[in-house]
Amino acid sequence: MEPKQLTKKQKHWLQYESDEWVEQGIINSQQQSxxxxxxxxxxxxxxxxxxxxxxLISLGAILIGGxxxxxxxxxWESFGKGTRTVxxxxxxxxxxxxxxxxxxxxxxxxxxxxxxxxxxFFAVAASIALISQTYxxxxxxxxxxxxxxxxxxxxxxxxxxxxxxxxxxxxxxWLCGLEREPYWLYYLSLVPYLYSLFKRQRLALFHWAxxxxxxxxxxxxxxxxxxxxxxxxxxxxxxxxxxxxxxxLGKWLFGFKEHGFWTNPLCTAGVLGILFISLLLTWExxxxxxxxxxxxxxxxxDYLILSVFAISIVSIVGFLIHKFKSLQIHQWLLIGxxxxxxxxxxxxxxxxxxxxxxxxxNVYVLVASVILMSQGIQQHRLMLLNGGLLWFSFLVLxxxxxxxxxxxxxxxxxxxxxxxxxxxxxWYNKKLKQQAEQQEAGA
Amino acid sequence: MKPKIILLIVLFAIQLAIPGYMIFExxxxxxxxxxxxxxxxxxxxYDPFRGRYVTLAxxxxxxxxxxxxxxxxxxxxxxxxxxxxxxEGYAVLQGLTDVEPDSGQDYLYLETYYRSYDGGFQVxxxxxxxxxxxxxxPKIESAVWRRQRDEVEDVYAVIRVLxxxxxxxxxxxxxxxxxxxxxxxxx
Numbered sequence: 001m002e003p004k005q006l007t008k009k010q011k012h013w014l015q016y017e018s019d020e021w022v023e024q025g026i027i028n029s030q031q032q033s034x035x036x037x038x039x040x041x042x043x044x045x046x047x048x049x050x051x052x053x054x055x056l057i058s059l060g061a062i063l064i065g066g067x068x069x070x071x072x073x074x075x076w077e078s079f080g081k082g083t084r085t086v087x088x089x090x091x092x093x094x095x096x097x098x099x100x101x102x103x104x105x106x107x108x109x110x111x112x113x114x115x116x117x118x119x120x121f122f123a124v125a126a127s128i129a130l131i132s133q134t135y136x137x138x139x140x141x142x143x144x145x146x147x148x149x150x151x152x153x154x155x156x157x158x159x160x161x162x163x164x165x166x167x168x169x170x171x172x173x174w175l176c177g178l179e180r181e182p183y184w185l186y187y188l189s190l191v192p193y194l195y196s197l198f199k200r201q202r203l204a205l206f207h208w209a210x211x212x213x214x215x216x217x218x219x220x221x222x223x224x225x226x227x228x229x230x231x232x233x234x235x236x237x238x239x240x241x242x243x244x245x246x247x248x249l250g251k252w253l254f255g256f257k258e259h260g261f262w263t264n265p266l267c268t269a270g271v272l273g274i275l276f277i278s279l280l281l282t283w284e285x286x287x288x289x290x291x292x293x294x295x296x297x298x299x300x301x302d303y304l305i306l307s308v309f310a311i312s313i314v315s316i317v318g319f320l321i322h323k324f325k326s327l328q329i330h331q332w333l334l335i336g337x338x339x340x341x342x343x344x345x346x347x348x349x350x351x352x353x354x355x356x357x358x359x360x361x362n363v364y365v366l367v368a369s370v371i372l373m374s375q376g377i378q379q380h381r382l383m384l385l386n387g388g389l390l391w392f393s394f395l396v397l398x399x400x401x402x403x404x405x406x407x408x409x410x411x412x413x414x415x416x417x418x419x420x421x422x423x424x425x426x427w428y429n430k431k432l433k434q435q436a437e438q439q440e441a442g443a
Numbered sequence: 444m445k446p447k448i449i450l451l452i453v454l455f456a457i458q459l460a461i462p463g464y465m466i467f468e469x470x471x472x473x474x475x476x477x478x479x480x481x482x483x484x485x486x487x488x489y490d491p492f493r494g495r496y497v498t499l500a501x502x503x504x505x506x507x508x509x510x511x512x513x514x515x516x517x518x519x520x521x522x523x524x525x526x527x528x529x530x531e532g533y534a535v536l537q538g539l540t541d542v543e544p545d546s547g548q549d550y551l552y553l554e555t556y557y558r559s560y561d562g563g564f565q566v567x568x569x570x571x572x573x574x575x576x577x578x579x580x581p582k583i584e585s586a587v588w589r590r591q592r593d594e595v596e597d598v599y600a601v602i603r604v605l606x607x608x609x610x611x612x613x614x615x616x617x618x619x620x621x622x623x624x625x626x627x628x629x630x
Binding site for chain 1: 455473572
């Protein structure tokens with residue numbers, strides 16, 4: 001049986017305790033060494049040194065690969081077509097040979113696998129680039145990147161290199177920001193790989209990839225519908241629903257136990273998106289132009305994004321039904337912000353006045369942010385408190401500088417809310433004092 | 444042999460086949476294709492992977508190309524552009540059709556751009572990149588444009604055409620390859 005991993009501190013504690021057990025005659029020394037033999041600290045100790053060495057190897061391979069591409073980009077026109085054609089295949093052949101050696105004969109050497117995978121990934125690009133350059137082959141950057149990506153994804157599965165995974169993720173992200181096409185769909189091809197990472201508990205890599213996916217998908221969807229699309233006026237509502245979906249999915253996949261900022265990208269991105277977009281909706285400009293351009297030119301991408309919107313809504317509803325009892329009030333409020341999107345779309349078509357919508361959104365953000373803050377205080381959760389505070393502060397800041405509201409009205413509302421805060425604070429302190437006195441009297 | 448190893452071999456073969464096919468196709472067009480002269484103007488941009496190139500702004504991109512009678516063509520559609528030569532010996536796009544022409548008629552397979560008010564279309568010639576070194580590309584642009592202010596230059600690209608595909612053989616100024624031209628002392 002393989003020994004279980006402990007930190008040095010844990011092992012030291014176990015050693016100390018078991019010495020006492022031996023002294024007290026609970027176990028004998030043979031049993032002690034058997035127990036101690038079940039635990040090891042070797043993996044933990046070697047983890048950081050191997051991790052840093054892998055990182056250095058990967059960075060080295062990325063730099064060498066990038067360097068080869070740059071050398072080729074210089075364009076050695078004096079070499080002539082024949083030499084350049086041979087040169088274009090050479091880096092690819094060398095990288096393939098190295099990868100073959102690594103996968104076939106030394107699969108246990110992670111560093112070699114990383115280096116060969118990354119070099120192969122770059123060699124493909126270098127080879128296509130040099131041939132395109134030699135023969136003046138037309139085709140823009142987009143076509144080049146797609147070809148590279150299609151050859152890179154199988155490399156990832158066969159070589160299983162963390163560096164290649166990051167490069168593939170970054171390449172898709174680049175395409176998402178480059179063209180108004182649904183390139184985020186390429187992330188779907190990574191799902192089996194990410195699932196295997198998750199199963200093997202390689203969580204750092206898994207989180208990094210997930211960050212790329214969340215950012216790339218969001219950029220791609222916003223970029224695709226931001227203008228000149230029949231859906232452009234719904235862009236903000238679609239993005240809000242998408243953020244609600246991220247948040248729900250994050251909770252669904254990783255559970256309700258609190259995770260750090262970086263370790264649940266879906267929840268973090270979802271919350272940030274919800275806070276930001278709900279604040280945008282407190283301005284009038286978005287609701288005013290909420291109509292759907294049904295006569296516009298609908299393409300595949302528009303239908304796809306509309307489907308993403310529908311799937312997001314259905315998933316959020318499914319999540320709420322499924323986890324009805326586990327959800328806390330601040331989670332309800334965050335996910336409930338998606339209702340602002342529904343209200344914007346439906347309200348505009350049903351003739352709901354702009355003033356009513358804006359007031360409703362402002363009140364929602366105000367109430368929700370205050371509840372978030374109070375939940376944060378009650379549960380002693382700094383992240384929740386800060387989130388609520390940030391949401392609230394920006395709402396106040398926005399309204400303070402809002403030129404569409406008369407100064408007198410703004411002044412009265414600010415004084416009223418400020419007084420309410422102080423009033424609640426005094427009432428709350430009194431209540432605490434009373435409770436303390438009662439407890440003292442009881443004791 | 445493990446499936447993974449077999450798949451790795453297949454991947455290597457595909458990775459080699461793609462550049463291999465690119466080389467084969469380009470060489471075939473260059474050796475078997477018919478040469479046409481397309482009037483053009485070079486501009487110098489940059490590609491992070493393939494280095495500097497000059498974008499060829501072809502005169503043909505400005506022209507409205509008529510639609511061949513009976514053809515049904517829309518904007519942003521891939522069509523066959525029939526090639527002909529004008530009185531001065533330069534290539535012209537004679538007409539657009541949606542049916543692949545018979546053998547003997549040279550054509551280019553390209554995408555339509557804007558529809559003109561008279562029913563014709565503007566098109567974009569696809570072979571619009573002439574790659575050159577970091578030193579040469581800006582020289583090509585500046586040399587050609589500086590000379591053009593004073594005198595009429597004859598700038599054209601020799602394009603080899605085969606089965607609808609065109610590839611650049613050489614960029615010429617006054618019947619001189621561009622690399623020889625930029626080596627000349629500029630007055």
